[in-house]
Amino acid sequence: MDSLKKFKENKLTTKELNDFKIELHSKYINMLQANNDFFKSKEEKQQGKIDNQELEKYKAKSVEAKAEFKKICGSKIFIDNYKTILKIYNSTTKKNSSIILEQAKEELNYAKNLKKEFKDSVKDHGRGAQLTKLDKVAVKVENLKFKYAPDFPYALNEVNFEINDGEYVAVIGHNGSGKSTLSKILIGVLSAQEGHVSIYGNVVTRDNLDQARKFLGIVFQNPDNQFIGSSVEADIAFGLENKRVNPKDMQKIIYDSAKKVGMENFLDKEPLNLSGGQKQRVAIASALALNPDILIFDEATSMLDPKGNREIKEIMVELRDKMKKTIISITHDMDEILNADKVIVMNAGRLVKIGKPEEVLKDKEFLRGIKLEIPFLSLVEEALDKEGIKIKHSQNMDELVKQLCK
Ligand SMILES: Nc1ncnc2c1ncn2[C@@H]1O[C@H](COP(=O)(O)OP(=O)(O)OP(=O)(O)O)[C@@H](O)[C@H]1O
Numbered sequence: 510m511d512s513l514k515k516f517k518e519n520k521l522t523t524k525e526l527n528d529f530k531i532e533l534h535s536k537y538i539n540m541l542q543a544n545n546d547f548f549k550s551k552e553e554k555q556q557g558k559i560d561n562q563e564l565e566k567y568k569a570k571s572v573e574a575k576a577e578f579k580k581i582c583g584s585k586i587f588i589d590n591y592k593t594i595l596k597i598y599n600s601t602t603k604k605n606s607s608i609i610l611e612q613a614k615e616e617l618n619y620a621k622n623l624k625k626e627f628k629d630s631v632k633d634h635g636r637g638a639q640l641t642k643l644d645k646v647a648v649k650v651e652n653l654k655f656k657y658a659p660d661f662p663y664a665l666n667e668v669n670f671e672i673n674d675g676e677y678v679a680v681i682g683h684n685g686s687g688k689s690t691l692s693k694i695l696i697g698v699l700s701a702q703e704g705h706v707s708i709y710g711n712v713v714t715r716d717n718l719d720q721a722r723k724f725l726g727i728v729f730q731n732p733d734n735q736f737i738g739s740s741v742e743a744d745i746a747f748g749l750e751n752k753r754v755n756p757k758d759m760q761k762i763i764y765d766s767a768k769k770v771g772m773e774n775f776l777d778k779e780p781l782n783l784s785g786g787q788k789q790r791v792a793i794a795s796a797l798a799l800n801p802d803i804l805i806f807d808e809a810t811s812m813l814d815p816k817g818n819r820e821i822k823e824i825m826v827e828l829r830d831k832m833k834k835t836i837i838s839i840t841h842d843m844d845e846i847l848n849a850d851k852v853i854v855m856n857a858g859r860l861v862k863i864g865k866p867e868e869v870l871k872d873k874e875f876l877r878g879i880k881l882e883i884p885f886l887s888l889v890e891e892a893l894d895k896e897g898i899k900i901k902h903s904q905n906m907d908e909l910v911k912q913l914c915k
Pocket residue numbers: 528531657661663664682683684685686687688689690691
């Protein structure tokens with residue numbers, strides 16, 4: 510049988526491969542969560558809040574989650590497929606002419622590496638990229654198209670945008686508009702079928718993905734499942750240890766990163782006893798320790814109470830203003846767009862608007878039409894405008910009040 514035919518018979522479909530990557534990601538997150546719950550229950554047991562039986566339940570859940578993660582890493586559909594493809598690939602003599610086979614090997618190699626990389630992708634960014642900055646544009650997305658499977662509709666369709674170095678960009682859109690898909694592509698969990706992502710002028714490919722990721726720090730939605738260490742200090746240290754940072758330098762890096770988010774007095778605290786906002790601050794400190802240029806906040810405020818939500822938004826602004834970081838915030842929270850330099854509006858997989866917040870907010874009917882809520886502040890500005898009171902766009906209520914009281 511020729512190798513192409515053999516390959517076609519053995520190939521994972523796009524859908525199977527994408528499902529595998531997503532499942533792997535989700536099992537990994539579950540494992541972290543269960544691990545944290547177990548840590549927390551140990552402390553609660555010491556404090557006499559729960560009994561041994563309860564503690565054992567948490568332990569069992571954590572063991573189960575670890576086993577599930579291991580299971581998916583070694584899942585038959587994946588390993589068998591990978592081995593078969595490799596065997597066919599290795600036995601074929603006309604490697605150069607067999608482009609499909611070459612692509613298949615790459616694709617499967619990539620998926621295989623994911624299990625190694627996932628630990629890193631959560632904690633381990635910005636470790637001094639080896640790729641050179643070739644451009645002032647931090648992130649450029651060109652004609653990006655992505656489908657979860659060939660017969661599915663496009664989850665992303667001809668998406669184009671640029672994010673300049675030092676810019677704060679909010680990506681908004683109703684459920685199903687493509688925000689999560691875009692974020693998964695930016696952090697390299699999924700790869701687009703068409704189009705490119707460039708980071709500082711480097712087109713991201715499978716070969717340089719790991720290096721390109723070093724420019725990125727990521728803060729996820731759920732503050733609880735981003736911890737690995739048993740104290741704030743250990744947690745921030747985790748990524749540094751992985752990068753084999755000289756232990757002599759670590760103390761200072763940990764302290765400085767914690768200080769940037771106002772957590773320097775919490776270094777010996779157990780992360781799970783912190784508030785949601787504080788946990789997210791530690792997650793930001795862990796990312797900052799590796800000095801990434803770009804920070805992606807993936808719905809990072811959505812599980813926080815109003816205080817935590819405010820804290821994190823303020824930190825995002827500070828990171829841009831004081832540390833000149835590029836901020837990409839993928840969010841449901843329309844209020845957040847007021848802080849941004851640029852807003853990207855997604856709808857049904859397409860980028861439907863891009864511009865400064867005041868430009869995007871001009872067309873309120875359009876935003877309402879794609880089921881987006883207008884920020885309260887803009888409604889106030891609109892009402893004032895109708896009364897003939899002209900004011901500049903404000904980022905928050907304090908600014909608005911100041912303008913009115915001038
Ligand atoms: N794993 C998947 N398999 C198949 N289709 C998917 C998968 N994940 C998302 N989709 C589809 O892709 C499209 C974009 O979804 P996506 O999750 O990126 O949107 P979103 O804007 O992040 O939505 P939400 O705010 O609800 O998270 C939707 O039509 C969705 O149904």
